[in-house]
Amino acid sequence: xxxxxxxGAVLCLLAGGLCLLASGGMDRPVxxxxxxxxxxxxxxxLDISIRPDGKGLPAGSGTSRSGLPVYMIKCAxxxxxxxxxxxxxxxxxxxxxxxxxxxIGNYWPYATTVFDYIRRAMPYNAxxxxxxxxxxxxxxxxxxxxxxxxSNTLINAVSLPKVVMPAMKFFVPDDRRGGPEVx
Amino acid sequence: xxxKKTSDKKKISRRxxxxxxxxxxxxxxxxxxxxxxxxxAVPANPAQAVPLNVPDPTKRxxxxxxxxxxxxxFEHPVKKPSxxxxxxxxxxxxxxxxxxxxxxxxxxxxxxLIDPARYELLIHGMVDKPxxxxxxxxxxxxxxSRIYFIECSGNFRTGKETMTPQDICGLTSQSEWTGVMxxxxxxxxxxxPKASWFLAEGSDAAVMTRSIPLQKAWxxxxxxxxxxxxxxxxxxxxxxxxLLPGWEGNTSIKWIRxxxxxxxxxxxxxxxxKYTEPVRNGKxxxxxxxxxxxxxxxxxxxxxxxxxxxxxxxxxxxxxxxxITKVEVSVDAGKSWHPARLQEPVLxxxxxxxxxxxxxxxxxxxxxxxxxxxxxxTQPTLGQLIAARGEDMGGYHLNPVTAWRIKRDGTxxxxxxxxx
Numbered sequence: 001x002x003x004x005x006x007x008g009a010v011l012c013l014l015a016g017g018l019c020l021l022a023s024g025g026m027d028r029p030v031x032x033x034x035x036x037x038x039x040x041x042x043x044x045x046l047d048i049s050i051r052p053d054g055k056g057l058p059a060g061s062g063t064s065r066s067g068l069p070v071y072m073i074k075c076a077x078x079x080x081x082x083x084x085x086x087x088x089x090x091x092x093x094x095x096x097x098x099x100x101x102x103x104i105g106n107y108w109p110y111a112t113t114v115f116d117y118i119r120r121a122m123p124y125n126a127x128x129x130x131x132x133x134x135x136x137x138x139x140x141x142x143x144x145x146x147x148x149x150x151s152n153t154l155i156n157a158v159s160l161p162k163v164v165m166p167a168m169k170f171f172v173p174d175d176r177r178g179g180p181e182v183x
Numbered sequence: 184x185x186x187k188k189t190s191d192k193k194k195i196s197r198r199x200x201x202x203x204x205x206x207x208x209x210x211x212x213x214x215x216x217x218x219x220x221x222x223x224a225v226p227a228n229p230a231q232a233v234p235l236n237v238p239d240p241t242k243r244x245x246x247x248x249x250x251x252x253x254x255x256x257f258e259h260p261v262k263k264p265s266x267x268x269x270x271x272x273x274x275x276x277x278x279x280x281x282x283x284x285x286x287x288x289x290x291x292x293x294x295x296l297i298d299p300a301r302y303e304l305l306i307h308g309m310v311d312k313p314x315x316x317x318x319x320x321x322x323x324x325x326x327x328s329r330i331y332f333i334e335c336s337g338n339f340r341t342g343k344e345t346m347t348p349q350d351i352c353g354l355t356s357q358s359e360w361t362g363v364m365x366x367x368x369x370x371x372x373x374x375x376p377k378a379s380w381f382l383a384e385g386s387d388a389a390v391m392t393r394s395i396p397l398q399k400a401w402x403x404x405x406x407x408x409x410x411x412x413x414x415x416x417x418x419x420x421x422x423x424x425x426l427l428p429g430w431e432g433n434t435s436i437k438w439i440r441x442x443x444x445x446x447x448x449x450x451x452x453x454x455x456x457k458y459t460e461p462v463r464n465g466k467x468x469x470x471x472x473x474x475x476x477x478x479x480x481x482x483x484x485x486x487x488x489x490x491x492x493x494x495x496x497x498x499x500x501x502x503x504x505x506x507i508t509k510v511e512v513s514v515d516a517g518k519s520w521h522p523a524r525l526q527e528p529v530l531x532x533x534x535x536x537x538x539x540x541x542x543x544x545x546x547x548x549x550x551x552x553x554x555x556x557x558x559x560x561t562q563p564t565l566g567q568l569i570a571a572r573g574e575d576m577g578g579y580h581l582n583p584v585t586a587w588r589i590k591r592d593g594t595x596x597x598x599x600x601x602x603x
Binding site for chain 1: 307314322325469473567
């Protein structure tokens with residue numbers, strides 16, 4: 001099926017137009033022409049993901065000091081005064097221990113994920129309400145609380161992707177190999 | 184004219200009579216079965232059932248046809264909600280289709296309310312020109328219907344004897360899904376040959392994201408807008424979701440609003456700090472997509488009270504890799520195994536019913552099931568999983584053989600196993 005479609009697609013390219021494929025006795029085009037082009041503005045509004053290499057990070061910056069008051073006001077109620085107490089997800093933990101709570105310090109492999117996740121989903125009751133400056137500040141504050149950066153480090157679009165997370169070295173892609181093996 | 188009026192009057196009054204009698208009958212029925220009484224009448228343990236004063240249905244007409252059906256007042260299968268999920272009552276179901284309102288739920292910031300008239304799916308990234316598809320657009324494409332299970336990768340609980348199949352693995356359900364193949368959608372655009380992943384993003388308050396290998400789009404990935412014959416339910420992703428057959432449930436992004444073609448994973452929160460699992464030697468396994476073969480006996484299970492004599496052992500089996508080829512049942516705590524009867528047709532990546540007739544003579548014993556799939560994989564024991572993944576293994580992708588202990592008095596209890 002895929003081969004037929006590939007050949008069909010190539011023929012289309014050569015023909016420079018729509019072509020029909022026979023598919024179980026039914027004519028079927030490669031393209032239907034449904035949908036419409038997205039505007040640059042539409043893409044800009046939705047294109048919020050941050051890549052591990054930093055692509056997508058906005059202008060702005062923060063330090064652990066600038067993040068502290070934001071954390072206390074907007075985060076501590078759920079994550080605890082020092083990021084350990086809960087009642088919800090602990091954020092600060094024991095370095096190197098992957099069997100205990102999955103915290104930023106012992107379990108998150110990429111620092112950019114912290115920025116991406118806080119900006120899209122936090123605080124829980126008002127997701128997407130934080131400014132880039134606030135998110136940089138919180139990211140810096142949490143990285144410092146997990147002893148990954150010091151309190152003077154400026155976190156911005158250039159420095160954040162360079163932060164090496166202690167948990168990065170533990171991560172392996174799925175190594176199950178199929179077949180009868182239990183892995 | 185006069186005649187018509189008279190006959191109209193007659194029709195009206197008979198309908199009123201019917202409706203009046205029907206509502207009287209309904210009221211009578213509910214008065215005797217509502218509130219306190221219904222709980223006493225239909226308790227968890229059927230052995231304690233108290234006969235009700237249900238009027239003789241042959242003596243009085245019932246309610247007329249309506250616009251929306253209801254379950255019998257004697258039936259109330261329910262999900263078990265926690266703050267973040269809700270479990271399907273597997274032990275109360277028949278066949279393999281989960282009634283839509285009993286499909287399990289797992290979301291990370293509640294169920295969003297989305298206006299289908301304003302819904303749009305954006306596809307952008309490593310494409311020649313980004314495209315937007317409305318729900319009507321999606322429905323215009325050639326449609327496909329498939330029966331698939333969805334299962335949460337965290338679908339294993341243990342710890343007490345008094346656990347039902349719902350408690351142990353109720354985070355799996357099955358529907359007939361209708362939608363458009365993702366490959367059909369992707370062919371509307373020129374995707375760069377350098378693209379090898381796509382990011383899928385939802386429009387719930389978690390704005391949930393997962394990176395998916397592009398290969399899955401060319402295999403069996405779907406954008407689904409209907410469930411069991413009607414629009415997909417809000418809890419399952421209304422008005423449209425991604426469906427990745429056989430893969431861990433969270434990758435099937437609900438309320439999907441955006442797909443970005445890319446050449447690398449984004450390392451989102453869900454695929455790093457959440458849906459990953461510690462394995463041997465301190466390693467953390469990431470991108471573990473496939474759900475491995477699994478089965479569970481749903482009858483007899485806790486809290487059923489078994490009677491001596493013939494009993495049909497029943498359950499469901501499934502594999503994210505493809506078809507179930509065999510389910511074996513043991514009635515002697517795993518010493519010997521018997522092949523169960525599989526309900527045809529056995530479908531790819533779908534819950535399959537298995538059944539096996541047995542005579543219980545009153546002995547204390549354990550009953551178990553294990554599934555085999557078309558890749559030659561056999562459902563492992565918890566011990567085998569620990570041996571493979573280490574004592575500190577994480578709680579995702581656990582698909583162990585489970586056992587029910589049958590006591591001499593007919594009590595059926597779960598046999599819990601702990602590993603840490």
